[in-house]
């Protein structure tokens with residue numbers, strides 16, 4: 666079983682990166698093969714909406730994209746993997762632009778018959794089920810008028826990630842929001858690193874149930 670991590674922050678040595686790494690290590694501890702993609706270090710250009718990947722060659726597992734960057738090879742591994750862990754910082758009450766840019770390029774996993782509009786279908790067998798877990802970090806941690814920071818900052822990010830995963834029929838196992846990141850104590854960070862590790866274990870176990 667292979668589980669991939671997608672890191673959508675700019676600080677590869679930062680705390681969110683450590684949370685993702687721990688989650689991957691949790692999955693690895695139960696026998697999963699792991700690999701991470703630090704999006705900041707990859708060549709990921711903006712989708713240009715040429716439509717080629719969606720409307721042409723709809724028999725291909727991965728649509729033809731004329732942009733010559735790293736996304737096609739990342740998505741080949743994405744298609745072959747069993748599970749995914751997404752990690753994004755909250756930027757301006759949403760996922761990072763880096764993560765969003767990558768999500769938009771996943772368009773080439775989908776297809777539509779020419780002239781058809783609406784919700785696109787995935788280019789893979791309908792009964793193929795994958796799972797994902799999500800990690801989001803922000804500075805906000807207080808309650809605002811009784812609404813938690815997780816709800817204000819985390820939920821828009823989780824929703825963005827889950828909506829795109831829904832198009833691929835990928836269910837979410839866990840969603841971890843960690844707030845107060847710039848001032849987090851070692852003790853609280855350690856607790857969240859432990860939780861990330863358990864998330865990795867759970868993701869591996871949940872995928873196993875589907876594959877059985």
Ligand SMILES: Cc1cc2nc3c(=O)[nH]c(=O)nc-3n(C[C@H](O)[C@H](O)[C@H](O)COP(=O)(O)O)c2cc1C
Pocket residue numbers: 674675676679680681682754755756757758759802803804805818846847
């Ligand atoms: C441009 C920018 C926008 C941000 N917007 C938010 C925000 O809307 N809400 C929030 O809670 N934190 C926000 N933050 C804080 C980041 O989410 C936080 O620094 C990051 O999660 C820390 O993770 P790291 O140490 O691994 O980089 C923002 C940071 C930057 C640089």
